[in-house]
Amino acid sequence: MHTSLKRYLTLLSTYLKPQWRNVVLLALALCSGIGLQLLNPQILGHFIDTAVAQGANTTLVKFGLLFIGISIAKQGISVLSTYLDTHVAWTATNQLRSDLVAHCLSLDMHYHKTRSAGEMIERIDGDVNALTNFFSQLVLNLLTSLILLLCILILFFAMSWQEGCAMTIFSGIAFLILMRMRKHAIPIKKKERQITTTFYGFLSERLSGTEDIRANGANNYVLHQFYLLLSEWFPIFRRSQRIGASMGIISLMLFVLGTTLSLSIATILWMQGKLSIGTVYVIFSYTDQLSQPIQQIQEQLQDLQQAEACIQRIEELRETHSALKDGSGRLEGSQARSITFENICFGYSEDQPILHNLSFELAPGHVLGVVGHTGAGKTTLVRLLFRLYDPQAGEIRLDDVALPTLQLRSLRQKIGMVTQDVQLFHASVRDNLTLFNPNIPDTQILHALSTIGLTPWYQSLSEGLDSLIGSAGQGLSAGQAQLLAFARVFLANPSIIILDEASSRLDPATERLVEHAIDTLLQGRTVLIIAHRLSTIQRADEILVLEDGQISEYGSRQILAQDPHSRFHALLQRGQETVEEALTANNDADTREEDKR
Numbered sequence: 330m331h332t333s334l335k336r337y338l339t340l341l342s343t344y345l346k347p348q349w350r351n352v353v354l355l356a357l358a359l360c361s362g363i364g365l366q367l368l369n370p371q372i373l374g375h376f377i378d379t380a381v382a383q384g385a386n387t388t389l390v391k392f393g394l395l396f397i398g399i400s401i402a403k404q405g406i407s408v409l410s411t412y413l414d415t416h417v418a419w420t421a422t423n424q425l426r427s428d429l430v431a432h433c434l435s436l437d438m439h440y441h442k443t444r445s446a447g448e449m450i451e452r453i454d455g456d457v458n459a460l461t462n463f464f465s466q467l468v469l470n471l472l473t474s475l476i477l478l479l480c481i482l483i484l485f486f487a488m489s490w491q492e493g494c495a496m497t498i499f500s501g502i503a504f505l506i507l508m509r510m511r512k513h514a515i516p517i518k519k520k521e522r523q524i525t526t527t528f529y530g531f532l533s534e535r536l537s538g539t540e541d542i543r544a545n546g547a548n549n550y551v552l553h554q555f556y557l558l559l560s561e562w563f564p565i566f567r568r569s570q571r572i573g574a575s576m577g578i579i580s581l582m583l584f585v586l587g588t589t590l591s592l593s594i595a596t597i598l599w600m601q602g603k604l605s606i607g608t609v610y611v612i613f614s615y616t617d618q619l620s621q622p623i624q625q626i627q628e629q630l631q632d633l634q635q636a637e638a639c640i641q642r643i644e645e646l647r648e649t650h651s652a653l654k655d656g657s658g659r660l661e662g663s664q665a666r667s668i669t670f671e672n673i674c675f676g677y678s679e680d681q682p683i684l685h686n687l688s689f690e691l692a693p694g695h696v697l698g699v700v701g702h703t704g705a706g707k708t709t710l711v712r713l714l715f716r717l718y719d720p721q722a723g724e725i726r727l728d729d730v731a732l733p734t735l736q737l738r739s740l741r742q743k744i745g746m747v748t749q750d751v752q753l754f755h756a757s758v759r760d761n762l763t764l765f766n767p768n769i770p771d772t773q774i775l776h777a778l779s780t781i782g783l784t785p786w787y788q789s790l791s792e793g794l795d796s797l798i799g800s801a802g803q804g805l806s807a808g809q810a811q812l813l814a815f816a817r818v819f820l821a822n823p824s825i826i827i828l829d830e831a832s833s834r835l836d837p838a839t840e841r842l843v844e845h846a847i848d849t850l851l852q853g854r855t856v857l858i859i860a861h862r863l864s865t866i867q868r869a870d871e872i873l874v875l876e877d878g879q880i881s882e883y884g885s886r887q888i889l890a891q892d893p894h895s896r897f898h899a900l901l902q903r904g905q906e907t908v909e910e911a912l913t914a915n916n917d918a919d920t921r922e923e924d925k926r
């Protein structure tokens with residue numbers, strides 16, 4: 330079978346099968362609609378013939394009532410088919426959208442990092458939106474338009490073979506002319522879609538960066554870019570509108586010509602006494618109806634081409650699989666666990682290694698402070714522990730169980746993380762804390778808030794846990810956002826905690842709260858702290874100094890702190906507040922030493 334056809338059928342059967350009853354009903358509604366549409370002109374034809382022949386009034390009234398009844402029924406069927414049409418299309422596309430979102434979430438970070446958010450939205454929503462038409466109208470409408478066209482031509486032949494031949498030839502020519510015109514219009518429509526996508530992308534990016542744009546006085550630059558985009562859009566829009574209008578006029582003229590031809594033949598046949606005046610009216614009415622299936626068929630054929638491109642892209646996405654194979658093992662209980670990194674080598678691309686032969690072991694319940702310059706590989710190390718990537722060599726184990734043997738879901742549930750960049754959603758405080766898990770009772774949430782020291786903040790909320798948090802945590806200070814993230818992790822009760830400490834400075838009161846929250850959170854858990862302040866490092870049992878993806882020092886904090894030859898000792902001696910400043914001071918001192926030598 331032709332591959333595109335196979336693809337269409339697979340997609341249609343996957344998403345239409347579950348709602349086959351509605352599909353059958355829709356097909357029946359469309360066919361009945363066609364039947365009624367063709368029946369009414371016949372009734373009017375008989376009405377005219379009876380009236381001309383001065384037939385009985387009761388017969389005329391009967392025809393009239395029948396005509397009205399059919400018109401009403403036709404409207405009812407049209408409402409029903411529109412409802413079914415929309416229902417079928419949205420059910421199918423929503424299911425496809427959910428499947429794609431679930432699939433994308435299962436893909437590894439390599440996939441996500443090489444694609445922009447805009448591209449993903451376009452893939453999940455844009456392509457699926459374009460398919461809405463495919464699911465409901467395209468196939469059924471194409472079929473019904475073909476049936477309608479065929480029926481009209483058969484009825485023409487039934488009334489007169491001359492009319493039948495003329496209208497069949499006219500339909501063929503009209504179809505070809507319309508197809509050719511549409512082909513001309515497609516490139517400009519594509520260009521228009523491209524420029525609108527760029528424009529809205531530009532707009533959303535600038536609107537989300539309003540604060541930075543204003544603060545840096547970049548308003549004029551943004552307005553200039555805005556103007557440039559609009560001035561690019563305008564001529565394309567004008568051309569597209571011009572082509573659209575000319576297409577409308579040409580197709581109108583085409584069908585006027587068709588009607589003239591049809592009526593001329595019918596008039597000649599009437600004058601020869603071969604047709605009644607009623608039949609001439611029926612011919613006129615069918616000629617008028619002819620434009621509908623012809624225009625629809627060529628529109629649907631073009632849509633099919635567009636749908637083909639979308640289906641191809643959707644299939645491509647569905648055929649992309651995560652490089653991470655899920656395991657089957659589960660981690661039970663929330664006790665602290667040991668972490669082992671054994672000879673880990675990793676690079677985001679094979680030719681650019683980031684971590685080199687990293688080995689260390691952290692006992693259950695111990696706290697490891699990881700320090701290193703920006704870009705040393707600290708975050709990368711954490712990503713490996715979460716199994717967002719797999720190392721190219723070596724093995725990571727939790728309680729001596731290798732990560733790839735564990736279910737990803739189970740592994741990630743056991744690790745809680747608080748990053749510098751707290752992700753808060755435009756949702757209630759409750760949903761932000763439970764991450765939309767309705768099974769967590771409010772008492773547990775309130776307990777978490779009180780443990781983290783957020784009770785006074787909670788009491789200040791007018792609607793308690795139902796209070797809304799602005800998008801991206803608007804209305805909260807950096808410290809409050811961090812504390813909420815602590816409470817979130819506390820509720821999840823993980824075995825391991827990763828703390829990527831915020832480098833920004835907090836006010837002393839919030840700082841005290843954060844310190845208290847950290848103390849509470851770390852109890853009875855294995856912890857990995859990416860420390861930016863030397864004060865935080867004082868919590869660590871062990872210290873790992875990372876330099877260019879290699880461990881330059883690893884050991885007990887107390888021993889390293891007392892060893893005058895250790896790098897950690899030197900860091901502490903610098904008297905700086907942050908790790909970065911101390912590391913830089915250390916490096917500067919090393920360089921001066923070397924220069925002296």
Ligand SMILES: Nc1ncnc2c1ncn2[C@@H]1O[C@H](COP(=O)(O)OP(=O)(O)OP(=O)(O)O)[C@@H](O)[C@H]1O
Pocket residue numbers: 442677678683701702703704705706707708709710
């Ligand atoms: N997704 C990625 N794709 C490619 N390279 C990356 C990616 N993320 C990080 N890197 C590179 O890996 C190296 C280590 O980055 P990483 O973020 O682990 O450093 P870090 O020590 O956590 O730095 P920071 O303290 O600034 O967060 C850097 O050279 C960085 O450019």
